[in-house]
Amino acid sequence: MKDLLLILKQYWGYDAFRPVQEEAVRSVLDGHDTLVLLPTGGGKSLCFQVPTLAMDGVCIVVTPLIALMKDQVEQLKRRHIPAAAIHAGMNRREIDIVLDNCIHGNLRFLYVSPERLRTDIMIARVQRMNVVLLAIDEAHCISAWGYDFRPAYLLISEFRTLLPGVPVMALTASATPDVEADILEKLLMKQPRIFRQSFARKNLSYSAFQEDNKERKLMQVLTNVPGTSIVYVRTRKRTQQIAEWLGRQGIKADFYHAGLPFRDRTDRQIAWQRGQLRVIVATNAFGMGIDKPDVRSVVHLDLPDSLEAYYQEAGRAGRDGQKAYAVALYNDKDLDDLQQAVERKYPTIDLCRRVYQALANYFKIPLGGGEFISYSFDMHEFTGTFGLPVSETHFALKLLQEEGFIQLSEAFNDSSKLHFLVDNRQLYDFQIRYPDYDSFLKLILRMYGGELFSEYVRISEGEIARAFYVPIPEVMTRLQFLQERTIIDYEKQRNTPQLTYLTPRFDAELLPLNTYEIEKRKERDFRKVAAVIHYAQHPSQCRTLLLLNYFNEQNGTPCGVCDACLKRLKSQAVHELSTELVDDLLVYLQKNGPLLPQTFQAAFEKISEKELLAAVRKLLDEERIIYDNQGKIGINPAHNS
Structure with missing residues (x-):
């Protein structure tokens, strides 16, 4: 070994x-x-x-x-x-x-x-x-x-x-x-x-703020925390809106979601990883497997529907061990939306059966057929053909996928792929017979290498067209010509999602949906949402301890860097300052005799008016100082005796 x-x-x-x-x-x-x-x-x-x-x-x-x-x-x-x-x-x-x-x-x-x-x-x-x-x-x-x-x-x-x-x-x-x-x-x-390993992240400061103007708070975070950031939102449309808004504020930002073409997703991810973009605004489709250690902040403008998801996404900040920030922003509507989203996620069983039957009709799949066959799938055409509600149908398809009957792939804009079906000798024979294709084939081999003979390789018709000085349609025509003569297998880029049947097609009325388990999952999802709301709204508990308790990690210690810990430390500091201030006030009064409040305030000008009044009020309540008949503050003789 x-x-x-x-x-x-x-x-x-x-x-x-x-x-x-x-x-x-x-x-x-x-x-x-x-x-x-x-x-x-x-x-x-x-x-x-x-x-x-x-x-x-x-x-x-x-x-x-x-x-x-x-x-x-x-x-x-x-x-x-x-x-x-x-x-x-x-x-x-x-x-x-x-x-x-x-x-x-x-x-x-x-x-x-x-x-x-x-x-x-x-x-x-x-x-x-x-x-x-x-x-x-x-x-x-x-x-x-x-x-x-x-x-x-x-x-x-x-x-x-x-x-x-x-x-x-x-x-x-x-x-x-x-x-x-x-x-x-x-x-x-x-x-x-x-x-x-402990789920605690010592370098990561968690915060949750109730905000009506979340964009303003986002700008405050990005202003106070330099460096790369991920901003998570719930919808694809919102990724673009927030990215464009950040651009107008002078911040280099772009958006990312699973519906973008493969090349766009790749280009934006690379630009962000290389530091050419400061902020990527994304749905939860972004981040898994992304290896960028120096993310300084992750901001959730929309709360995720579980603490597991939040921990994963927030945890993309500070992987280099340096100080980083995970900030969750919410308002009352967000909390209501989280609970309503669980309701929408579980459509009626009748609708699921209706959608399943409509799929069979749409693709003309006989009973018992279709297993592991992929079909191009246009959601809007499908729902329009059968008069199905778009949103409810989306969740019905998701549930059918969770139950293991179908798989929907959103990676439909993947690059074209190419694989040589002949060996070097057979390719040489073809080049002799078709000299017009000799330079074209040599160019492809130079661009994509010998792996073409052993596996499918992603290609770009645009790149080939630029290198060969011809329009893209001509490149596609040439590749098609080679495919027809079994020199290559050319799989064009797909422009529509793929739906794959994972089982032979059932009679919709006999579709074995596990209704008991579906209801249990719904109850579980409501509990998860409740945990997110509890985390966001908790007024005083350390955020790290809230997460550790959720994952059943006992004996954790307060992190000292989350918003709750910092608030508590600040409160303790104010309390300590007040105690020290009380003693200073008594010493000063004993030396300088009764004073008018204005003189008193001038003597302690470095102390805020609010803190000074609090200390004076405390001494008055304890009757250690009193007002005399001239309105001056002095030591209470009775208390001293």
């Missing part, structure tokens, strides 16, 4: 592990099932990446978000670690190549969505792979008590049976005791070793 610190230094440039990391790594290397609970930014990925590189074989990483997969795969590739991902939207040939590279090639990490675990091709190929570790990222998704439950995660326990003797590592940044117990049970973890 390779030296762990050498691996850490070679690929990541670190000289030592962070707390908990090395223990978790060694647990896996010793063959133990392992649960890792690390706060956001705690370095969870290293816990499964380092031990894999210390062994000879493949690590299968189950993760819920396509964006997260792509981000981690790209990060590994930049470190010259072979990695690939399989997700909805890839065709069978692409998947076939990736899986073959896991068996016969040098791939070390295979990222998959949980839905892919049950496919025939995955089941057949995984048994031929040398799998050394099964890593479950965002493991809270397996629990109905978690804030981001994904029914497909329940497939993992069945998938484990295909990998006898292979340890499982589950990782999450936010797990309540109920979620932790659920993870261990649902993943069939035997005698697991559990490693956790």
Whole structure:
């Protein structure tokens, strides 16, 4: 087995592990099932990446978000670690190549969505792979008590049976005791070793303010806290509105949400990471897997619907260990909206059945058909065709997805992809027969490299057009020509969302919706919203302690840097000042005799009028000083005696 610190230094440039990391790594290397609970930014990925590189074989990483997969795969590739991902939207040939590279090639990490675990091709190929570790990222998704439950995660326990003797590592940044117990049970973890780091972040100052003018408070935060910032809002429209408003205030800002074209999302994320943008205004689609350590503030203009989500998003500030700020802004309407959002999230069962039937009619899917087939899906055309209410249909589709019947992919503006179906010799023969295509093919190979022969590579028709000095339509025509002659497989960029059936189509009236579990999830969501409201409105408790108590971390100490702690410290300081001021007042009066209030105030000009009056009132109440018949303040002789 390779030296762990050498691996850490070679690929990541670190000289030592962070707390908990090395223990978790060694647990896996010793063959133990392992649960890792690390706060956001705690370095969870290293816990499964380092031990894999210390062994000879493949690590299968189950993760819920396509964006997260792509981000981690790209990060590994930049470190010259072979990695690939399989997700909805890839065709069978692409998947076939990736899986073959896991068996016969040098791939070390295979990222998959949980839905892919049950496919025939995955089941057949995984048994031929040398799998050394099964890593479950965002493991809270397996629990109905978690804030981001994904029914497909329940497939993992069945998938484990295909990998006898292979340890499982589950990782999450936010797990309540109920979620932790659920993870261990649902993943069939035997005698697991559990490693956790405190959820407290000493360098992160949490605050929550009730504000009618939240934009004004946002400007105050950005003015007082220099550096990079993330501003979270609830809707896509609001991301653009706030970003444009910040621009008018002279702050370099842009917006980000899942509905933007892939290239726009990538460009904005890179610009922000490189410091070309100071502020990114985003929905919760932004942030997971983003590795930017120097974020100085995270501001929530809209409250999230759970403390787990808030902890994850706020925790993107200050990963470098330097002072950072997490600020939540709210008003009374926001608190009402949170509760109403839970109601909207759970449409009637009748509407869910009606939407499911409409999908079958829309795509012309027979009973028992459609499994793992993806269809282009236009929401507005769909709802218009069947007279369905748009908002309610959106949540019905979400519920059908949560129940594991369908998957909606919003990564529909992904780049075009290209893969050569012939080898070098066959390509050379084609270039001889079609000399007009010789320079075009050479250009593509120069631009995108030999990986075109082994896997699907993202391309840009625009970039090729500029390099080849032709219009984009001509590039597309040439690629289509090559596709028709089976030289390449050219998958054009898709312009509409994809809806994938995860099961054979049911009769809508017999659709096995788990109504009991759905109602339990609704009750759970109301409890989570209540916890957010409790956190935001609590008048005096340390914010860190509120979060630690929520995650059942006992024996925490006040952070001393949140708004509640600072208010308490200030109050104590005022109290101490008042006590000291009282003594000073008595000494001064004893030396200088009775004084008019104006003279008295002039003598203590550095003390605020409010504090001076409070000290005088305290002495009057205690009858240690009195007013004489000339209206002067002096020592009470009776009290002295």
